[in-house]
Amino acid sequence: MSPKQRDATERLAPDECWELLDRTLVGRLAVIVGEHPEIFPVNYVVDQKTIVFRTGSGTKLWSTVRDQCALEIDGYEAGSASAWSVMVRGRAELVLDPGQQAAAGALHLDPWQPGDKNHYLRLTPESLTGRRFKTTRPDIWNTPDSDARTSTFH
Amino acid sequence: MSPKQRDATERLAPDECWELLDRTLVGRLAVIVGEHPEIFPVNYVVDQKTIVFRTGSGTKLWSTVRDQCALEIDGYEAGSASAWSVMVRGRAELVLDPGQQAAAGALHLDPWQPGDKNHYLRLTPESLTGRRFKTTRPDIWNTPDSDARTSTFH
Numbered sequence: 001m002s003p004k005q006r007d008a009t010e011r012l013a014p015d016e017c018w019e020l021l022d023r024t025l026v027g028r029l030a031v032i033v034g035e036h037p038e039i040f041p042v043n044y045v046v047d048q049k050t051i052v053f054r055t056g057s058g059t060k061l062w063s064t065v066r067d068q069c070a071l072e073i074d075g076y077e078a079g080s081a082s083a084w085s086v087m088v089r090g091r092a093e094l095v096l097d098p099g100q101q102a103a104a105g106a107l108h109l110d111p112w113q114p115g116d117k118n119h120y121l122r123l124t125p126e127s128l129t130g131r132r133f134k135t136t137r138p139d140i141w142n143t144p145d146s147d148a149r150t151s152t153f154h
Numbered sequence: 155m156s157p158k159q160r161d162a163t164e165r166l167a168p169d170e171c172w173e174l175l176d177r178t179l180v181g182r183l184a185v186i187v188g189e190h191p192e193i194f195p196v197n198y199v200v201d202q203k204t205i206v207f208r209t210g211s212g213t214k215l216w217s218t219v220r221d222q223c224a225l226e227i228d229g230y231e232a233g234s235a236s237a238w239s240v241m242v243r244g245r246a247e248l249v250l251d252p253g254q255q256a257a258a259g260a261l262h263l264d265p266w267q268p269g270d271k272n273h274y275l276r277l278t279p280e281s282l283t284g285r286r287f288k289t290t291r292p293d294i295w296n297t298p299d300s301d302a303r304t305s306t307f308h
Binding site: 028030031032035036037038039040067068069070071072074083085087089 | 182184185186189190191192193194195221222223224225226228237239241243
């Protein structure tokens with residue numbers, strides 16, 4: 001990587017990572033299942049510098065509780081032609097304390113996917129990293145989640 | 155999960171998973187680093203039912219080659235108020251054969267991030283899963299990657 005290219009990647013300060021986490025609604029959660037990673041989109045909220053999300057009783061719940069997990073968010077800023085990504089790593093724990101459960105329930109973390117999501121998990125970061133970089137392919141970031149891209153599936 | 159809720163989640167056939175992979179440009183790649191998962195956004199192309207992406211010589215390269223990895227894509231279809239996600243799991247291998255390297259180079263897989271990305275990796279799926287579901291929170295999917303959401307960072 002040349003010095004110029006290195007300069008093009010900016011590390012984000014923790015405060016800015018939290019600000020991006022705060023204003024983003026969906027992240028991708030990676031967990032280890034057996035010996036391989038799996039990824040699930042999840043909606044989450046930030047609560048006192050932890051990540052809280054709901055889940056059912058399946059694979060995602062038990063793997064995240066048992067092992068390390070990672071939540072990643074990313075986005076594109078058209079004004080600066082920059083892409084950014086933030087990753088939180090840590091261990092997620094079931095929220096078991098009734099008081100904490102009630103507090104978690106008040107976070108307006110409505111499930112966006114059908115199915116019972118009775119359990120609250122809290123991911124406390126052991127590592128928080130973020131970066132922003134000028135992208136040479138802004139078209140890539142303009143298309144995801146657009147109606148145009150998925151119009152044939154309507 | 156009630157029968158009604160179960161019905162609301164549709165499994166996608168492999169052909170539809172491939173079609174979505176084909177028309178998507180950025181995915182999230184999960185790899186195992188040490189004992190924890192990490193996630194990176196990557197741009198990729200589909201080549202003969204494999205996923206090809208470029209990378210540098212750092213963590214991402216060696217972990218994906220050594221261990222299982224997973225690539226996930228997702229999106230939202232406004233017309234049907236449905237969200238979908240597709241996950242490919244498998245092992246990624248370095249493209250070493252000169253003929254295959256030349257073929258990979260012809261895939262127009264331009265890097266979208268600064269830095270040398272000299273290596274081509276090919277992820278051959280061992281598992282391919284996809285699902286689509288009506289979402290109760292379409293607002294979640296309307297905001298990611300929008301300028302509105304990140305406007306304070308311009």
